[in-house]
Amino acid sequence: MASRKVDAWFLGLDLGTGSCKTVVVDERGRVLGFGSSEYASDSSLGKWQEQDPNAVLNGMVLAARNAIEHAGELPGSCAGISIGGALHSLMAVDAKGKPLTGLMTWADTRATPQAKAFSQTADASRLYQETGCPMHGMYPLYKIRWLKDERPEIFQKAARFISAKEFVFSRLTDQYVVDYSVAAGSGLLNIHHLDWNPQSLDLAGIKLAQLSMLADPKEIFEGIQPELARRMGLSLKTRLVLGSSDAANSTLGAGSVSMHQATCMVGTSAALRIITPRPILDPVGRSWCYAIDRQHWLVGGSINNGGIALSWLRDCLNRISQASPSGQPLSFAELLEMASQIPLGAQGLICLPFFAGERSPNWNLDSRAVFFGLGLEHDARHIVRAVLEGIAFRLMSLKEILDEISGGVTEIRASGGFTHSNFWLQLVTDALNCELVVPSWGETSSLGAAFWALLATGALQNLDSIYDLIPVKGRLQPGAAEAQTYRLLYQFYCDLYQTVSPSFHALAELKANFWEGIQ
Known part of the structure; x- marks a missing residue:
């Protein structure tokens, strides 16, 4: 090469x-x-x-x-x-x-x-x-x-x-x-x-x-x-x-070096992170704060359900399609194409995407996924879109926290598997209502790891200089109308979460009593 x-x-x-x-x-x-x-x-x-x-x-x-x-x-x-x-x-x-x-x-x-x-x-x-x-x-x-x-x-x-x-x-x-x-x-x-x-x-x-x-x-x-x-x-x-850690390296490898630049990582899980010059803690404990070195800390939130939610849905749909003699397995690209055929908001279908439980911001260990508003007018395409938007709503909740504790995020850099889909990138850009910068090299964690070798041996002077080393292949801007619609849907999503949240613990107790150990 x-x-x-x-x-x-x-x-x-x-x-x-x-x-x-x-x-x-x-x-x-x-x-x-x-x-x-x-x-x-x-x-x-x-x-x-x-x-x-x-x-x-x-x-x-x-x-x-x-x-x-x-x-x-x-x-x-x-x-x-x-x-x-x-x-x-x-x-x-x-x-x-x-x-x-x-x-x-x-x-x-x-x-x-x-x-x-x-x-x-x-x-x-x-x-x-x-x-x-x-x-x-x-x-x-x-x-x-x-x-x-x-x-x-x-x-x-x-x-x-x-x-x-x-x-x-x-x-x-x-x-x-x-x-x-x-x-x-x-x-x-x-x-x-x-x-x-x-x-x-x-x-x-x-x-x-x-x-x-x-x-x-x-x-x-x-x-x-x-x-x-x-x-x-x-x-x-x-x-x-x-x-350092993969989380710190992913952030550095994307070129986010200031507390007003965030890295949005969507892979199996997902996260939104910033690097700060001092420890910053959320007064109510919604975010985490990890040291990097004596001058830098990593602040942010992580969600369990990124691409893993899409993987679950793909596997479910493939099991159905393969039951048919003519059925062919769906790829991730085909799932995303299905979602792109459905308008923003999935025609009123809302997903709380807690397929693998919940971390930031509520740290509810009993949370599980919910589809709300499912009707006869919906098909598999709506479900895929609702899952993607549910993940985006979780990222919106993380950005709200980072805006509060950092004074405002003005640029977000993309990292992880979702960078391979322009449709998914634009959906997240519209939801977060912020410019999304896509680095040319997508494997930002391994690149960030390499930067520590450059820093330690003197080839690179400091963390701030990393910003100029990251080539960019795209900059996405949010659509004003789309961002406004997502803000309205997000408020409904938050209200729905508060309504069903008490039932998560009750369901966990039921599962423990009746279905514990069943795979």
């Missing part, structure tokens, strides 16, 4: 939930090569979602090698690599580093009872103020507590509790180190002091020695374990830069 003259090259690795994606870039952040490798998750136990940590490690190795091979002829050896890690993962290891559990991902909600119980205590508000993390079962803090409560034999054997990134990093360097952002996403870090939070440790029931050493994302570690270096196609002397 590389054709221009290259003086130095760097590697950025993004350890995502479903795959590792890797880019090779030059000293100006221009992409020279790309590679990826998928790994599976096991969700057979309902609320559990685990991965094999060694599969993640092998996926990282393969993705790195693929990216280097894709780049073609490169000068000398790699000038530096950096790793980004998915937030909220957890595993326990023994004193020799042997896994005692599977790798629990962000989507693992087994610790919901622990989070619910603590949210009702007098210390809940204080913990949010210290850690920036609302009370939710995805946070490793509560997963550790779950192990203490439900698997005491494993808890007692655990020498350390680490994330996916820490596991991979330990295999590369024989050291247990974690960056501030991944640490902040655990619920165990004090985001003001950038040290492990005593109240969190007390709640989890663990000691300081069971957590990794904290370090700046620009920290350089010399040398990679020989066998892994060989398999990745790297020199033993390659400098390994600690890097």
